[in-house]
Amino acid sequence: MAKIIQNGTIVTAADVSRADLLIENGIVTAIGSDLLRLAPQAEVIDAAGCYLFPGGVDPHTHLDMPFGGTITADDFETGTIAAAYGGTTTIIDFCLTVKGKPLSSAIRTWHEKARAKAVIDYGFHLMISEITDEVLEELPAIINDEGITSFKVFMAYKNVLQADDGILYRTLLSAKEHGALVMVHAENGDVIDYLIRQALAAGHTEPIYHALTRPSVLEGEATGRAVRLTGLADSQLYVVHVTCEEAVRQIADGRLEGLRVWGETCPQYLLLDISYLEKPDFEGAKYVWSPPLRAKEHQEALWNALKNGQLQTVGSDQCSFNFSGQKELGLGDFSKIPNGGPIIEDRFSLLYSEGVEKGRLGLSQFVDIIATRAAKLFGIFPQKGTIAVGSDADIVIFDPTVKRVISSETHHMNVDYNPFEGIAVTGVPVSVLSRGEFIIRDQQFVGTPGRGNYLRRNKFGNTSDSLSEKG
Ligand SMILES: NC(=O)NCCC(=O)O
Ligand SMILES: [Zn+2]
Numbered sequence: 182m183a184k185i186i187q188n189g190t191i192v193t194a195a196d197v198s199r200a201d202l203l204i205e206n207g208i209v210t211a212i213g214s215d216l217l218r219l220a221p222q223a224e225v226i227d228a229a230g231c232y233l234f235p236g237g238v239d240p241h242t243h244l245d246m247p248f249g250g251t252i253t254a255d256d257f258e259t260g261t262i263a264a265a266y267g268g269t270t271t272i273i274d275f276c277l278t279v280k281g282k283p284l285s286s287a288i289r290t291w292h293e294k295a296r297a298k299a300v301i302d303y304g305f306h307l308m309i310s311e312i313t314d315e316v317l318e319e320l321p322a323i324i325n326d327e328g329i330t331s332f333k334v335f336m337a338y339k340n341v342l343q344a345d346d347g348i349l350y351r352t353l354l355s356a357k358e359h360g361a362l363v364m365v366h367a368e369n370g371d372v373i374d375y376l377i378r379q380a381l382a383a384g385h386t387e388p389i390y391h392a393l394t395r396p397s398v399l400e401g402e403a404t405g406r407a408v409r410l411t412g413l414a415d416s417q418l419y420v421v422h423v424t425c426e427e428a429v430r431q432i433a434d435g436r437l438e439g440l441r442v443w444g445e446t447c448p449q450y451l452l453l454d455i456s457y458l459e460k461p462d463f464e465g466a467k468y469v470w471s472p473p474l475r476a477k478e479h480q481e482a483l484w485n486a487l488k489n490g491q492l493q494t495v496g497s498d499q500c501s502f503n504f505s506g507q508k509e510l511g512l513g514d515f516s517k518i519p520n521g522g523p524i525i526e527d528r529f530s531l532l533y534s535e536g537v538e539k540g541r542l543g544l545s546q547f548v549d550i551i552a553t554r555a556a557k558l559f560g561i562f563p564q565k566g567t568i569a570v571g572s573d574a575d576i577v578i579f580d581p582t583v584k585r586v587i588s589s590e591t592h593h594m595n596v597d598y599n600p601f602e603g604i605a606v607t608g609v610p611v612s613v614l615s616r617g618e619f620i621i622r623d624q625q626f627v628g629t630p631g632r633g634n635y636l637r638r639n640k641f642g643n644t645s646d647s648l649s650e651k652g
């Protein structure tokens with residue numbers, strides 16, 4: 182049945198306007214006033230006092246993923262339900278390949294994990310565990326047949342996932358040739374490996390040593406190396422989970438020179454700092470991410486970089502492990518703490534509350550960062566990431582006046598803690614539509630697992646928007 186959303190304020194990355202929306206067959210078909218003229222039978226939804234945002238696009242999630250000897254606590258069902266509660270209607274999840282096996286078998290596995298469970302639409306990046314000649318040969322088919330047009334290469338996690346510079350360079354060349362975007366985890370894995378072994382040999386086993394063995398200079402160095410290799414290959418690069426001023430500077434310098442380089446940060450790096458890793462009773466393990474949380478002054482650098490466009494997106498890097506039984510695998514050895522945390526639900530609200538409410542970001546800038554830019558970079562715009570005639574009706578009806586306090590007692594992620602426990606946020610996604618269907622209505626989940634569609638993404642540079650993607 183057609184729907185009309187009335188009396189809301191529509192916010193896109195381009196403008197803010199008071200207008201009504203007509204939704205038919207899952208698509209926005211008109212924006213304006215007096216829309217009942219066009220669809221007299223439509224269900225009318227009153228959004229007075231609310232913003233209408235495009236559904237969030239989270240470009241960085243790890244659901245149902247084996248990592249560090251365990252498997253993430255959230256799968257495609259719990260993870261996407263939590264995402265929906267939080268105002269995110271599209272995710273791009275990392276399909277982890279298996280060493281020695283064809284890429285296509287990992288992709289099959291990821292489809293099986295997602296198909297019957299996802300409640301929102303989803304695409305895949307490929308997270309390549311080992312890049313060999315065979316893997317490089319397989320990439321063009323993955324891009325063309327699967328619509329997977331971005332690959333993550335690791336410069337860290339030595340002896341597990343790390344690729345060397347030659348491999349990164351060849352991946353950049355292949356991406357340029359076939360129309361893909363290379364994503365990079367930029368930390369100097371060789372030096373980190375040495376520092377970890379030194380720390381453990383000296384008997385330093387606590388969570389704080391996770392951060393102390395991964396100093397920001399090693400993220401800056403690796404980021405600079407990746408940016409320079411991208412320039413040499415005349416390719417395109419997206420640096421995931423940027424945490425520090427040194428890395429921002431490398432990305433900004435590359436962009437100033439006209440290189441096709443973009444950067445993502447995450448809520449944890451904007452809001453939490455290294456002191457959290459020193460919490461007693463091993464609680465610091467809850468705050469173990471790679472790269473790690475940094476000294477507080479880096480937060481200002483990241484906010485400024487978002488504001489002035491040096492960084493373009495905020496991903497959740499959702500990668501949840503329970504404290505009990507999972508993070509605890511690192512008791513007695515910080516290097517065995519599974520990396521990552523549960524953020525998929527709170528990414529949208531945290532960025533609104535800490536960004537827009539606190540005057541760090543404008544409304545349209547918020548939409549660009551939370552939805553539009555990722556949709557453009559990853560080849561799903563304008564189907565996703567905006568409110569426009571012809572776009573999917575993925576809409577968040579957002580009340581900017583309601584306040585709530587984040588807590589694991591009330592969150593919907595399948596995990597026993599929340600890293601933002603006790604933080605108050607202003608603004609709540611009251612109702613969320615995905616392709617015109619309510620999946621959250623009045624803060625209650627009303628969707629169905631399995632309704633989410635797989636998104637076959639456009640090649641990099643294949644839409645007018647990613648071609649002109651400079652800003
Ligand atoms: N970021 C993190 O700590 N965990 C997830 C895996 C990754 O993105 O490197
Ligand atoms: Zn990473």
Ligand SMILES: [Zn+2]
Nearest residue numbers: 241243498500
């Ligand atoms: Zn990640």
